[in-house]
Amino acid sequence: MAVDKNTLFNEEIRAEIDSWIAKYPADWKQSACMPALTIVQESNGGWLTSELMDDVAAYLDMPPIAVYEVATFYSMYEHKPVGRHKICLCTNVSCLINNCDSIYEHLKNKLGIGFGEVTGDGRFSLKEVECLGACGGAPMMQIGDKYYENLTPEIVDSILEELD
Amino acid sequence: MANEVCFRTLEKSEAPWKIDEYRKLGGYEMLEKIIREQTPPDEIIEQVKISNLRGRGGAGFPTGLKWSFINRTTPEEKYVVCNSDEGEPGTFKDRDILRYNPHQLIEGMIICGYVIGGVAGYNYIRGEFVEPTRRFEAALEEARAAGYLGRNILGSGWDFDLHTHLGAGAYICGEETALLESIEGKKGQPRFKPPFPAQFGLFGKPTVINNTESFASVPMILSEGGEWFRDIGVENSGGPKLFSVSGNVNRPGNFEVPLGTPFSELLDMAGGMRDGRKLKAVIPGGSSAPVIPGDIMMDLNMDYDSIQNAGSMLGSGAVIVMDDTNCMVKVLDRISYFYYEESCGQCTPCREGTGWMHRVIHRIETGKGKPEDLDLLVDVAAKIAGRTICALGDAAALPVASFIQHYRDEFQYHIDHKKCMV
Numbered sequence: 001m002a003v004d005k006n007t008l009f010n011e012e013i014r015a016e017i018d019s020w021i022a023k024y025p026a027d028w029k030q031s032a033c034m035p036a037l038t039i040v041q042e043s044n045g046g047w048l049t050s051e052l053m054d055d056v057a058a059y060l061d062m063p064p065i066a067v068y069e070v071a072t073f074y075s076m077y078e079h080k081p082v083g084r085h086k087i088c089l090c091t092n093v094s095c096l097i098n099n100c101d102s103i104y105e106h107l108k109n110k111l112g113i114g115f116g117e118v119t120g121d122g123r124f125s126l127k128e129v130e131c132l133g134a135c136g137g138a139p140m141m142q143i144g145d146k147y148y149e150n151l152t153p154e155i156v157d158s159i160l161e162e163l164d
Numbered sequence: 165m166a167n168e169v170c171f172r173t174l175e176k177s178e179a180p181w182k183i184d185e186y187r188k189l190g191g192y193e194m195l196e197k198i199i200r201e202q203t204p205p206d207e208i209i210e211q212v213k214i215s216n217l218r219g220r221g222g223a224g225f226p227t228g229l230k231w232s233f234i235n236r237t238t239p240e241e242k243y244v245v246c247n248s249d250e251g252e253p254g255t256f257k258d259r260d261i262l263r264y265n266p267h268q269l270i271e272g273m274i275i276c277g278y279v280i281g282g283v284a285g286y287n288y289i290r291g292e293f294v295e296p297t298r299r300f301e302a303a304l305e306e307a308r309a310a311g312y313l314g315r316n317i318l319g320s321g322w323d324f325d326l327h328t329h330l331g332a333g334a335y336i337c338g339e340e341t342a343l344l345e346s347i348e349g350k351k352g353q354p355r356f357k358p359p360f361p362a363q364f365g366l367f368g369k370p371t372v373i374n375n376t377e378s379f380a381s382v383p384m385i386l387s388e389g390g391e392w393f394r395d396i397g398v399e400n401s402g403g404p405k406l407f408s409v410s411g412n413v414n415r416p417g418n419f420e421v422p423l424g425t426p427f428s429e430l431l432d433m434a435g436g437m438r439d440g441r442k443l444k445a446v447i448p449g450g451s452s453a454p455v456i457p458g459d460i461m462m463d464l465n466m467d468y469d470s471i472q473n474a475g476s477m478l479g480s481g482a483v484i485v486m487d488d489t490n491c492m493v494k495v496l497d498r499i500s501y502f503y504y505e506e507s508c509g510q511c512t513p514c515r516e517g518t519g520w521m522h523r524v525i526h527r528i529e530t531g532k533g534k535p536e537d538l539d540l541l542v543d544v545a546a547k548i549a550g551r552t553i554c555a556l557g558d559a560a561a562l563p564v565a566s567f568i569q570h571y572r573d574e575f576q577y578h579i580d581h582k583k584c585m586v
Contacts, residue, residue, distance in 0.1 A: 023286075023327040023329075025241075025367060028348065028349070028367055030348065030349035030350075031329075031347055031348055031349045032349065033349035034329075034330065034331075034332050034346070034349060035329075035330060037332070038291070038330065038332065060349075062349075066349075066350070069350070069351050070349065070350065070351060073334060073351040073352065073508075074291075074331070074332035074333045074334050074352075075332070075333035075334065076291050076292070076332040076333035077332060077333075088292075091498065092253045092451075092498065092502060093253050093254065093447070093451055093484060093495060093498055093499055093502075094253065094254055094410040094411055094484055096494070096495065096498050097410075097411045097412060097484070097486060097490060097495070098410075098411070098412075129292075129333075130251070130253070130333075130335060130502055130505060130506065131251060131252070131253035131254070131255075131335075131451075131502070132292050133250040133251065133255060133256045133258075133259050133290065133292070133293070134256050134259065135253070135254050135255070135256050135408060135410035135416070135482070135484075136256050136408060136409070136410055136416040136417045136418065137416075138410055138411075138416070142292055145294040145295065146294075146295070147292075147295070
């Protein structure tokens with residue numbers, strides 16, 4: 001069943017996805033699948049629904065299953081609600097050596113949640129992530145676009161206070 | 165001698181990522197000369213071969229040779245792809261190239277495009293690198309405005325553009341064919357090789373794919389000459405290399421030093437051991453590289469052959485330094501979890517073996533180890549290595565084998581006493 005693509009998403013999102021489609025050869029529209037998922041996830045408060053994935057599939061002329069495969073393969077796509085601020089704490093080897101365990105303990109005590117959970121007010125969620133390529137600043141975490149490095153419990157407190 | 169190639173602009177400018185600053189320091193002169201003189205591609209490849217530049221992403225394959233595999237006379241579209249996925253634990257160098265010297269990377273990629281007669285290039289940057297991506301994108305805009313990218317580059321009649329493609333969190337996409345699959349909008353599962361990307365690459369077309377640091381080294385190789393670059397390093401290891409030093413050191417960071425630099429000097433540059441502790445172990449090339457005990461490491465030089473002869477590999481140049489407060493069982497527990505988490509699931513030995521190894525190491529770490537576990541681990545590791553499509557299987561197996569080889573007594577103590585000896 002053909003879908004009127006102008007009914008999918010809003011104009012701004014369509015324009016953004018189109019700008020990605022334009023980067024690839026005309027017959028490789030599906031190359032825009034990853035950026036499209038990122039864009040629609042962002043517009044939905046940080047997580048993907050089946051409807052959004054189906055819409056991406058329709059928009060890029062892909063079978064829905066091909067979009068599900070991508071959306072479940074890469075760890076930055078979320079399939080259930082996340083906090084307004086998604087705290088991604090690296091626990092890989094350089095961070096482990098630099099005592100990321102103490103940062104995790106601190107976050108757990110402060111927020112009352114563990115990895116994979118969201119605070120009751122929806123403000124924060126915690127996620128354990130693999131190496132984010134900032135090992136010189138271990139221990140480190142990412143919130144939104146930003147990397148925070150050389151963490152101590154005190155630094156973590158001041159970072160969280162700054163967030164709405 | 166430090167900061168000669170990828171980091172050469174860092175101390176000479178307040179904002180080396182801007183095109184005007186980069187040009188003040190000789191940037192884009194090489195590209196302009198090549199386009200103006202229409203330098204024969206073979207001459208460029210020859211200099212890159214002479215330079216002994218080996219792939220900086222981890223595999224160490226000679227870059228000049230890789231470029232020479234492209235059949236430039238085929239009428240098909242040809243592509244340039246840069247691997248800025250930087251996921252190997254311990255590695256954080258390409259992030260700094262993207263942030264501080266993006267134009268040198270762009271210049272290197274355009275020169276590669278010229279050599280192979282490419283139509284377009286993609287820089288695959290890991291999705292978490294939002295700020296480095298903005299820097300790179302801004303640099304692309306500047307390069308386009310200056311006529312280095314787009315249609316009819318510098319009046320030559322050659323059209324070539326570069327784009328960013330963002331990853332979304334998958335270590336396996338650092339493997340070159342998984343990365344190509346990912347740009348094609350699929351799961352990042354590695355392809356069988358052959359065919360190699362030079363024949364069947366991105367969108368099924370001939371493709372050169374290199375690491376960020378490799379491309380960013382090319383403009384200097386051409387402007388100063390392949391011999392200049394080669395002579396900075398040692399035999400079989402041309403040039404300087406970026407080393408990302410992390411762990412229990414006073415001043416972790418990236419250091420661009422000649423290949424062949426003694427590890428002890430690199431450790432000094434990183435400020436030595438923190439709190440004056442004793443060096444216990446070093447992972448010299450990212451978490452996939454076998455661990456080397458500290459006393460052996462202190463006598464080694466940082467080049468491909470020296471590290472290989474000591475039973476490990478130089479890999480991406482990620483040097484993880486551990487002092488004597490670290491429990492090697494705990495470290496291996498975390499490393500083995502990583503490979504279990506990141507296995508793409510395509511090949512059975514890796515998909516099943518990484519989980520199996522992690523479960524066994526984790527039970528040793530948590531005091532539930534069995535007497536037969538160490539032999540079991542060595543056996544499982546040996547049965548993964550060499551039996552998978554890509555190198556992730558080997559990368560998961562090598563650390564396990566090496567940790568047990570060098571620190572068997574620590575593992576045995578965990579099993580016997582249900583606790584740590586450190």
